[in-house]
Amino acid sequence: MVVARPGGAPSAASSDGEPLIVVDHVGKTYGNGTVALDDISFDVSEGQFVSLVGPSGCGKSTLLRMVAGLGPITVGKILVEGLPPKESRQEKADTAFVFQDANLMPWRNVMGNVELPLELRGVSKGERRAQAMQALETVGLAEVTKSYPRELSGGMRMRVSLARALAAHPHLLLMDEPFGALDEITRQRLNGELLRLCALANWTVVFVTHNVFEAVYLSTRILVMSARPGRIVAEVPVPLPHPRVPEIRTDPEYTRIVGEVVALLGTAAEAHEED
Amino acid sequence: MLRSSGPPILLFILLVVAWQVICKTMNVPRFLLPAPTDVVEAWIENRQSLIGSLISTFVSALIGFGAAIVVGMSIALLMSQSRLIERSIFPYAVLLQTIPIVAVAPLIVIWVGAGMPAVVVIAFLISLFPIITNTAAGLTSTDHNLVAMFELYNASWWQRTVKLKFPAALPYIMTGLRISSGLAVIGAIVGEFIAGIGGMRGGIGYVITQAAAQLKMPYLFAAALTSSLLGIAIFIIVSLVSARFLRHWHESAIRREL
Numbered sequence: 001m002v003v004a005r006p007g008g009a010p011s012a013a014s015s016d017g018e019p020l021i022v023v024d025h026v027g028k029t030y031g032n033g034t035v036a037l038d039d040i041s042f043d044v045s046e047g048q049f050v051s052l053v054g055p056s057g058c059g060k061s062t063l064l065r066m067v068a069g070l071g072p073i074t075v076g077k078i079l080v081e082g083l084p085p086k087e088s089r090q091e092k093a094d095t096a097f098v099f100q101d102a103n104l105m106p107w108r109n110v111m112g113n114v115e116l117p118l119e120l121r122g123v124s125k126g127e128r129r130a131q132a133m134q135a136l137e138t139v140g141l142a143e144v145t146k147s148y149p150r151e152l153s154g155g156m157r158m159r160v161s162l163a164r165a166l167a168a169h170p171h172l173l174l175m176d177e178p179f180g181a182l183d184e185i186t187r188q189r190l191n192g193e194l195l196r197l198c199a200l201a202n203w204t205v206v207f208v209t210h211n212v213f214e215a216v217y218l219s220t221r222i223l224v225m226s227a228r229p230g231r232i233v234a235e236v237p238v239p240l241p242h243p244r245v246p247e248i249r250t251d252p253e254y255t256r257i258v259g260e261v262v263a264l265l266g267t268a269a270e271a272h273e274e275d
Numbered sequence: 276m277l278r279s280s281g282p283p284i285l286l287f288i289l290l291v292v293a294w295q296v297i298c299k300t301m302n303v304p305r306f307l308l309p310a311p312t313d314v315v316e317a318w319i320e321n322r323q324s325l326i327g328s329l330i331s332t333f334v335s336a337l338i339g340f341g342a343a344i345v346v347g348m349s350i351a352l353l354m355s356q357s358r359l360i361e362r363s364i365f366p367y368a369v370l371l372q373t374i375p376i377v378a379v380a381p382l383i384v385i386w387v388g389a390g391m392p393a394v395v396v397i398a399f400l401i402s403l404f405p406i407i408t409n410t411a412a413g414l415t416s417t418d419h420n421l422v423a424m425f426e427l428y429n430a431s432w433w434q435r436t437v438k439l440k441f442p443a444a445l446p447y448i449m450t451g452l453r454i455s456s457g458l459a460v461i462g463a464i465v466g467e468f469i470a471g472i473g474g475m476r477g478g479i480g481y482v483i484t485q486a487a488a489q490l491k492m493p494y495l496f497a498a499a500l501t502s503s504l505l506g507i508a509i510f511i512i513v514s515l516v517s518a519r520f521l522r523h524w525h526e527s528a529i530r531r532e533l
Contacts, residue, residue, distance in 0.1 A: 070423055090429050097427045103420045106524035107442045119438070120428045148523045168428070 018082065019043035020172060020204050021067060026076035027229075028062055036062050038229035040076070044206060049198065051207045051215035053261060054225030055269065060208045061100075061176050063230065067206060068097050068174050080172065093121060096170035098178045102157035104149040110136065110160050111145040117168035128167075135167040136160075138200070139193065155186035162194070166201060173203045179214065188246065191217055195244055212261045216254060217244060222261055226268035233268045236261055309493040314500065317493035325482065325501050332463050332478035333505055335391055339398025340459035340509075344452070346399075347406030354407075355414035355440070372404040376462065380469040394466035394478065401462030402455035409451025413444025446525045449517035456513040460506040479505070 021044040028037040036059040044050050052060040065071050067078055069085030080088040080095065089095055096117070104113045114135055118128035136142050139159040149157055158178060165173060179187040191214060198205060209215050215222050222236040238257055240248055248254050291311050297303065298310035305313055318325060350368070354361040376397055383400075384393045417440055425435050441448075467480025479502040486495035521528035 065423075068427055070426060089427065093429060095427070097424065099420050099424065101420070103418075103424055105421065105439070105442070107445065109523070116438075117428045120425070120430045120434055150524055 019045045020048075020081060021206065022077075022079040023063075023067070024077050024079070026063070026066070026078060027074050028059065028066065028071075029074045035229040038231050040230070040232055042223055042232060042235070044204060046204055047202065049205045049207065049218055049220045051209055051219040051222045052225060053209060053212060053215045053222055053265065054230065055227045055265065056210060058225045058227040059230030060225055064174050064176050064206060064208050068095060092171075093168075094171040096165035096168045096173050098161055098165050098173065098175040100177045100180055102149070102154075102161040104157060104160055104164075106149050109146050109148050110141065110152075113149070113160055114163045114167050117164060131169075132163070132167050135163040138166060138197065139163045153186075154182050155190060158182065158186075158190060159193070162190075162197065166197065169201075171202075171204065173198075173205045175205060175207045177208050177210070180209070180211075187211075187214065192244075192246065194218065199243065212258055212265070213249070216240075216257045216261065217249065222257075224261060224264045224268065234264045236264070306490050306492050309496055313493040314496040317491070318497040318500070321494055321497065325479075325497060328477065328479045328482050328498075329501055329505060331391070332394075332460070332467065332480065332502065333509075335394040335466070335478060336398050336459040336463035336505075336509070339395045339400075339462060340402055340456060342395070342399045343402040343406055343455060343459065347403050347451075347455075348410050348448070351407050351410035351414055352436070354411045361411070361415075368404060368407050371400065376401050376465060377469070380466065384470045389470045390477075393470035394463055394480075397466035397470070398459045398462035401465070402459040405454040405458065406448075406451045409447045409454075410444060413447025414440050416447070417443045445520055446527060449513075449521065453510065453513050453517065456509045457506050460502070460509055464502055 023040055023042050026037060026040045027035070029035050040063060042050075052063065054060050062071070066073050067080065067085055069080075069087075069089045078085050081092060082088075083091065105116070108116075111129070111132055114132040115128045118131060123131070133142065133145070136145060139162050141156065141159055141163060144152065144156070149160070152160065161178070179190055182190065195218060197203070205218075207215070207218060216238055219238050222238060223232050224234045224236065225231065226233045236257065240251070240253060240257075295311045298308060298313075303310075309317070350364065354364050379400075380393070380397055383396050387393050387396055421439060421443065422435075425439050430438070463478065464480035464483070467478040468484055471477035471481030471484065479498055482498045483495060483502070486492075486498055518528045
């Protein structure tokens with residue numbers, strides 16, 4: 001047992017079969033009139049791993065941030081566990097967000113960074129140290145608790161970031177291009193690590209990326225987006241078996257799905273240029 | 276430490292020797308330029324008075340500096356809360372900086388009385404501005420992703436301020452403190468020029484005015500030297516504190532090996 005969810009009663013949303021996240025005809029227009037997102041609708045059910053794939057500037061990060069309750073929604077509504085995102089976040093404290101860069105506080109050592117979510121929640125010092133230690137052991141960083149972020153490699157920093165998310169005991173994990181800045185080898189290793197943690201902690205994940213290979217490897221569903229305004233142009237299920245092993249990358253089915261997503265992205269880009 | 280302080284010390288010795296040689300070989304009159312040996316002699320002769328004055332100046336500068344830290348950071352925190360507050364306050368902070376302190380000093384003496392109170396107020400006023408501007412700049416340049424993360428974990432205003440904004444602003448704050456620490460000493464000495472009183476409680480500034488009036492040049496040099504030593508000491512203390520706080524994470528405090 002690695003991650004115990006305190007007060008881990010199943011959420012109301014999951015028990016009556018409602019999706020964990022509902023995004024309903026959502027649009028986002030910035031103050032200067034730029035339409036970032038247009039008529040986005042999708043659901044995410046308990047235990048799913050959903051990727052948002054699209055070109056840069058398609059508003060996928062903006063969408064993810066709105067699901068997290070950061071930034072106002074212009075039209076439509078989003079429900080997370082049956083509540084508007086901000087309320088859900090404040091009442092249930094059930095969501096963790098992983099940022100594009102590791103987003104660590106450079107003035108705190110590894111332990112201090114991982115403890116943060118618990119500290120902000122008012123967990124006692126002894127308790128949060130123990131939980132943070134557990135999270136760090138899970139990602140294999142028990143040896144570097146006293147190191148500072150600048151002393152670590154990019155991959156290790158990302159693992160600290162994952163440990164921080166883990167320590168918060170979330171139900172839902174929102175990830176905004178978390179491995180975008182890493183080299184391919186580290187990225188593939190961390191993809192495997194992430195899937196292992198997901199199985200372990202029973203996370204539901206919404207994952208933003210522009211890397212198609214990564215999306216296919218990780219996801220149960222892929223939502224393909226077009227740019228400006230961001231729309232969902234297609235939904236691609238990924239029926240590859242679990243647990244996913246690295247060898248899957250040579251599976252013909254994997255290759256076929258990658259090809260399909262790439263083609264859809266291409267079509268979306270052409271349609272955009274013709275506009 | 277030794278390697279970095281070696282060259283300046285060597286240069287210092289060379290300059291002092293040259294100064295001594297020039298004074299002695301060219302028979303420069305003592306009231307124009309006393310030789311280093313004369314200065315040292317004057318220092319030893321007046322050491323009690325100088326050390327007493329030094330302590331007095333040090334205490335005034337320290338109280339003024341301390342008050343400037345508390346008040347300056349509070350104002351900066353207030354300014355960082357909203358653009359409106361920042362825009363309202365900032366011009367007055369600039370105004371405070373541009374009014375020559377010598378012009379308002381007599382007023383301060385009338386308000387708070389001559390001697391240490393006036394000296395402390397002048398040291399405070401002169402060291403306030405860099406602390407306000409640097410802290411305000413630091414508090415408003417927090418990484419927006421970290422701000423978002425604190426919001427996502429439902430941090431309170433207090434948690435955001437204490438656990439995020441201030442630590443993130445530390446490099447800026449330390450820069451402000453380093454500038455202000457030197458200014459506080461200058462402020463105290465300027466204050467003593469204007470508001471100093473006799474005895475040993477007048478501080479170095481008062482000693483300087485007295486020595487100048489009586490054309491006691493070696494004594495004047497000894498006093499000036501003492502005051503600059505005080506400034507250097509305070510600067511070193513603040514720098515050490517700064518390095519202590521930033522050593523693990525900020526580029527300014529990290530020595531890189533290539």
